[in-house]
Amino acid sequence: MVGDSMIALLVLLIDLSAFFVVQAQPDGTVHGWQVTVPVDIAMVAPLVLRRKFPLPFAYAVLVLGVVHSALGPGLAAALTSGIAVYSVVVYAGRKQGAVYLALTLATSVAQLFFQPRDEWLVNLIVSVLVLLLCWVLGEFVGARRAYQGEVEARLHLLETERDQATRIAVAEERGRIARELHDVVAHAVSVIVVHADGASYAIRSKPELAEHAIRTISETGRDALGELRRLLDVLRGEDDDEPRVPQPTTADLTELAESMRTAGLGVDIELDELGELPAGVSLGIYRIVQESLTNALKHAGQGARTKVRVRRNPDVVTVDVNDDGAGKAHQLTTASAQRPLSGGNGLIGMRERAHVYGGTLHAGPSPGGGWHVSARLPVRLDP
Numbered sequence: 001m002v003g004d005s006m007i008a009l010l011v012l013l014i015d016l017s018a019f020f021v022v023q024a025q026p027d028g029t030v031h032g033w034q035v036t037v038p039v040d041i042a043m044v045a046p047l048v049l050r051r052k053f054p055l056p057f058a059y060a061v062l063v064l065g066v067v068h069s070a071l072g073p074g075l076a077a078a079l080t081s082g083i084a085v086y087s088v089v090v091y092a093g094r095k096q097g098a099v100y101l102a103l104t105l106a107t108s109v110a111q112l113f114f115q116p117r118d119e120w121l122v123n124l125i126v127s128v129l130v131l132l133l134c135w136v137l138g139e140f141v142g143a144r145r146a147y148q149g150e151v152e153a154r155l156h157l158l159e160t161e162r163d164q165a166t167r168i169a170v171a172e173e174r175g176r177i178a179r180e181l182h183d184v185v186a187h188a189v190s191v192i193v194v195h196a197d198g199a200s201y202a203i204r205s206k207p208e209l210a211e212h213a214i215r216t217i218s219e220t221g222r223d224a225l226g227e228l229r230r231l232l233d234v235l236r237g238e239d240d241d242e243p244r245v246p247q248p249t250t251a252d253l254t255e256l257a258e259s260m261r262t263a264g265l266g267v268d269i270e271l272d273e274l275g276e277l278p279a280g281v282s283l284g285i286y287r288i289v290q291e292s293l294t295n296a297l298k299h300a301g302q303g304a305r306t307k308v309r310v311r312r313n314p315d316v317v318t319v320d321v322n323d324d325g326a327g328k329a330h331q332l333t334t335a336s337a338q339r340p341l342s343g344g345n346g347l348i349g350m351r352e353r354a355h356v357y358g359g360t361l362h363a364g365p366s367p368g369g370g371w372h373v374s375a376r377l378p379v380r381l382d383p
Contacts, residue, residue: 004048004050005048007083008047011044011047011080016037043077046080054090061084062081066111082131085100089138090145108128109124112124191216192220192221196217198213199213199217249277250286253289257308263297267293269309271310277317278379280357281357285377288321288373291347295371300323304323304370315379319376322366322373323370357377358377358378359377359378361375362374
């Protein structure tokens with residue numbers, strides 16, 4: 001706005017200077033300045049807001065330009081009209097720019113009828129060339145802005161993909177370590193159980209064998225604990241820079257909905273009294289709702305409406321997340337509606353979370369538009 005204010009001031013000074021030079025009388029007086037000066041100021045004032053409100057600025061210039069031209073020829077109307085054409089093309093789009101250019105040309109041609117006939121041709125050629133030059137300049141700058149925006153988006157995408165690739169590699173390594181952890185625990189527990197059974201039989205008849213078995217149990221337990229500590233340190237990632245925070249639960253769903261509203265997604269949430277839930281089930285419900293709302297924001301976009309319902313029966317928690325797809329309906333066939341969707345990584349992750357706790361998850365497009373996610377998780381986990 002500071003730069004546009006300087007442009008407006010410069011245009012005003014140029015037009016007023018030309019007016020006072022042309023209209024000055026031999027005795028130094030200037031007639032009509034009481035009307036011309038306020039009209040000139042009103043003519044250039046909208047320039048300050050041309051980037052934030054390009055269309056209101058442009059049409060205000062169009063109307064004021066007619067008033068300004070009625071007072072006599074001036075540079076302010078021509079300069080601001082060209083700037084208006086440029087601004088509409090860059091900030092409002094090509095379609096709006098074409099409409100405004102046509103209206104401006106029609107207005108300029110109509111104003112020629114009130115000018116001396118010997119000046120028609122020159123004024124018409126100059127007006128058309130100036131407006132077309134501003135149009136071409138606006139097209140060029142608009143294309144550069146679009147190109148720059150696309151480059152920035154691609155760079156952001158590449159950075160995100162790089163981070164995701166790193167996280168995937170870490171997750172794969174931790175999965176391998178988790179399998180090693182399973183092997184360590186399974187082996188150690190098996191050895192301990194076998195020697196404990198042997199010691200229970202030999203404790204009276206052969207005390208030395210029972211003592212040996214107990215010593216083996218002790219050594220195996222210590223070795224297993226040392227291995228567990230080493231592997232768990234890796235799985236915990238204590239050297240990571242990320243701070244350790246408590247895992248979210250169903251109690252944080254309201255805060256999650258509020259954060260999504262701040263991001264531009266309309267969220268209506270209904271929560272039953274869930275009571276005490278296993279920590280894993282509570283975390284699983286939170287992650288399913290979080291992923292569903294993230295997908296709605298990503299694919300349906302801002303302005304979409306989403307409804308979240310979390311209900312509890314005695315033994316089952318039901319989670320339903322439905323969005324309206326921002327009013328965009330899906331074209332579904334019977335075959336596609338009946339075929340289960342494999343989904344991307346987000347849907348796969350939600351489905352795996354539900355299956356880990358013995359639950360189910362279904363996701364797919366709604367016939368009237370949008371997307372729905374429905375999950376059922378048992379309250380009590382089988383040992």
